[in-house]
Amino acid sequence: MAFFRKYKKTSASSAQQSQNRIKSYRLSSGLKENLAKIQSTFCDTPDLVIRKLVIKQTGSQAAVIYLSGITDSKAIFNNVLDPLLFKNDREHDEADFKVSLGHIREADSWPEIEDALLNGETVLFVEGLAEAYIYDTPKFPSRSIEDSPVETYLAGAHVGFNEMASVNVALIRHQIHNRELKIKEMTVGERGKTKLSILYLADVVNPEVLKELENRIKQLNVDSIINAGVLAEYIEDQPYSPLPQLLLTERPDYAAAQILQGRIVTVVDRSPTVIIGPATFDVFFKSIDDYGSRWMVASFIRLLRYFGFFIAIFLPAIYIATISFHFEVIPLKLLFSVGESRERIPFPPYIEAFIMEFTLEMLREAGIRLPAKIGQTVGIVGGIVIGQAAVEAGIVSNIMVIVVALTAIASFIIPSYEMSSAIRLVRFPMMILASLFGFVGIVVGFMILIGHFISLESLTMPYGSPAAPLRFKEWKDVFIRTPQWSLEQRPTATKAIQKTKAHSRPPGGDDS
Numbered sequence: 001m002a003f004f005r006k007y008k009k010t011s012a013s014s015a016q017q018s019q020n021r022i023k024s025y026r027l028s029s030g031l032k033e034n035l036a037k038i039q040s041t042f043c044d045t046p047d048l049v050i051r052k053l054v055i056k057q058t059g060s061q062a063a064v065i066y067l068s069g070i071t072d073s074k075a076i077f078n079n080v081l082d083p084l085l086f087k088n089d090r091e092h093d094e095a096d097f098k099v100s101l102g103h104i105r106e107a108d109s110w111p112e113i114e115d116a117l118l119n120g121e122t123v124l125f126v127e128g129l130a131e132a133y134i135y136d137t138p139k140f141p142s143r144s145i146e147d148s149p150v151e152t153y154l155a156g157a158h159v160g161f162n163e164m165a166s167v168n169v170a171l172i173r174h175q176i177h178n179r180e181l182k183i184k185e186m187t188v189g190e191r192g193k194t195k196l197s198i199l200y201l202a203d204v205v206n207p208e209v210l211k212e213l214e215n216r217i218k219q220l221n222v223d224s225i226i227n228a229g230v231l232a233e234y235i236e237d238q239p240y241s242p243l244p245q246l247l248l249t250e251r252p253d254y255a256a257a258q259i260l261q262g263r264i265v266t267v268v269d270r271s272p273t274v275i276i277g278p279a280t281f282d283v284f285f286k287s288i289d290d291y292g293s294r295w296m297v298a299s300f301i302r303l304l305r306y307f308g309f310f311i312a313i314f315l316p317a318i319y320i321a322t323i324s325f326h327f328e329v330i331p332l333k334l335l336f337s338v339g340e341s342r343e344r345i346p347f348p349p350y351i352e353a354f355i356m357e358f359t360l361e362m363l364r365e366a367g368i369r370l371p372a373k374i375g376q377t378v379g380i381v382g383g384i385v386i387g388q389a390a391v392e393a394g395i396v397s398n399i400m401v402i403v404v405a406l407t408a409i410a411s412f413i414i415p416s417y418e419m420s421s422a423i424r425l426v427r428f429p430m431m432i433l434a435s436l437f438g439f440v441g442i443v444v445g446f447m448i449l450i451g452h453f454i455s456l457e458s459l460t461m462p463y464g465s466p467a468a469p470l471r472f473k474e475w476k477d478v479f480i481r482t483p484q485w486s487l488e489q490r491p492t493a494t495k496a497i498q499k500t501k502a503h504s505r506p507p508g509g510d511d512s
Contacts (some may be wrong), residue, residue: 025109031061031126034063034132035050041110047067048067051065053084053085056084057084060128062125064081066117070119070120070139071137072137072138075137075254076122077137079137087244103136105403106132107123118193121137122137147159151254159252161252161272161274165267165269165402165504172259174484180203182199184198189224193222194224195272196215198214200265209494217235227271231275234311244419245277246275246276246277247418251288255274262494262495263277263279277459278494279411280458280463282467284414284415284418303480308364308410314429314442315406316353317434318442319353320349326438338399341398341399350431356390357427359386360404361424363383366382429445465492466493
C-alpha cells in the first residue's frame with residue numbers, strides 16, 4: 001500500500017509539473033506580464049523595439065514588438081501603427097486588430113512568439129487577450145540579383161540566386177510557369193532555425209524519392225544549417241565518398257531545367273546555392289550552354305570534358321609510372337629529351353610530381369582567397385615565376401611543368417566545382433599507387449574507382465546511370481548531346497512518373 005501511495009503521489013507531482021510547463025508556454029492575458037516575459041527572454045538585445053500604444057478603435061492598451069534590424073520599418077508604420085493609432089472612416093468590431101497587411105495570424109504560445117520575432121515579424125500584444133497578433137513584416141539585409149560569380153555561362157540567363165529563399169523560389173517560378181510546380185516548406189535547426197523550400201513538379205517527380213528526401217531532412221538534429229553545402233553533406237548517401245552525390249548550383253535556369261527532368265530542388269534560406277537531387281555522374285559534366293548551342297558543338301565540348309576528367313586524374317600518375325618503371329614505352333627520341341630534362345633533378349619522379357602538385361594547389365587556393373584583381377595576378381605571375389625558377393634551380397624538369405599545367409587546365413573545364421575538387425583529391429592516391437606499382441597500380445586504382453562508382457547512390461537512385469546500370473537508349477544526352485527534338489525521354493535514374501517529355505519538331509527538313 002505504501003508503494004501505491006508513493007506511486008500516486010509521484011504521478012500527481014508529474015501531472016502538476018506538466019501543467020506548469022504547459023502554462024509557462026501560454027501567453028498571459030495581462031499586458032505587463034507578457035512584456036516582462038519578452039524583456040527577460042530577449043535580454044541584452046538592443047535592437048528589440050517595444051512600442052506601447054492605445055488602440056483608437058477599442059481604447060485598449062497594447063504594445064507592438066519587433067527587432068529593428070530585420071523588419072520593414074515603413075511597413076510597420078504604414079500598415080500596423082497607422083491603422084491602430086488613427087481611426088478610419090469604416091466601422092470596426094470591438095476586437096478588430098487586423099491591420100492592412102496581407103498575411104496575419106494569431107499565436108498563443110511563447111515558442112511561436114520567439115520564432116516570429118527572430119523571423120522579422122511584428123507582434124502585437126493587447127491588454128486582456130491571451131493571444132497575440134503576428135504581422136508579416138520581415139526585411140532581412142540582402143544583395144540585388146546578379147550574375148553568378150562561380151558559374152559563368154555564355155548562353156544562359158545572366159541571373160543568379162541570392163541569400164533570400166523567397167527570391168530564389170520566385171526566380172525558379174519565373175522559369176517554370178506551371179501549376180504543377182509545388183513547394184513544401186520545412187524548418188531545420190535548434191539554435192538557428194533555417195527555412196527550407198523543396199520544389200518539384202507534382203505530375204513528374206517520383207513520390208518515393210520525394211518522401212526519402214523529406215524523411216532525411218526531418219531526421220536532422222543540428223544547431224543550424226549555415227548554407228546548402230552543409231545540408232548536402234548531412235543528407236547524402238555516402239558521406240565518406242570523394243565524389244559529390246548531390247548537385248549544387250547558383251543558377252535558376254539550370255535548377256529549373258533539372259526540375260523539368262524530374263529532379264527535386266531544395267532551396268536553403270541564407271544560401272545563394274540550391275541542392276539538386278537525385279544526381280547522377282553525368283549531370284556534373286553538363287552545363288546550360290550545352291542546350292543553348294548547336295548539338296555538334298555541344299557534343300564536342302562535352303567529350304572534351306570527359307577527356308579532361310581522365311587527364312586530370314591519371315596524367316601525373318602516368319608520368320610517374322612511365323619514368324620510374326616503364327621508360328621503355330617512351331619513343332627513343334622523346335626518351336633522350338626526357339633524360340636530358342631530368343639530368344640535373346636530384347629527386348625521384350614521385351617527389352618531383354608531389355612538389356609541383358602541392359605548389360599548384362597552394363597557388364590556386366591563394367588566388368581564390370585574395371581579392372579578384374590581386375588573386376588573378378598572383379595565380380599567373382606566381383605560376384610562371386615559380387615554375388621557371390624551379391626548372392632553372394634543377395628542382396623539377398620541364399616535362400613535369402608541362403604535365404602539371406595540362407592537369408590544371410583539364411580540371412578547370414569541369415563545369416561543377418564540387419566534381420572538379422573531387423578530381424583534385426583523387427589524383428593524389430593515384431600518384432601514390434603509380435609510385436609504388438607503376439602501371440599495375442594505376443589499373444588497380446582505376447578498378448577501385450569504377451567499383452566505388454557503381455556502388456554509389458543518390459537519394460537511393462543509382463549514381464552511375466545510364467552507364468551502370470547500362471542503358472544505351474539514354475546515351476543521347478550523356479557523352480554527347482543529340483538534337484533537342486530527339487531527347488524525348490526523361491532520365492530513368494530520376495524514376496519520373498511521367499517519362500516522356502513534351503517534344504516535337506515542325507514538319508519539313510531532314511530528320512535523318
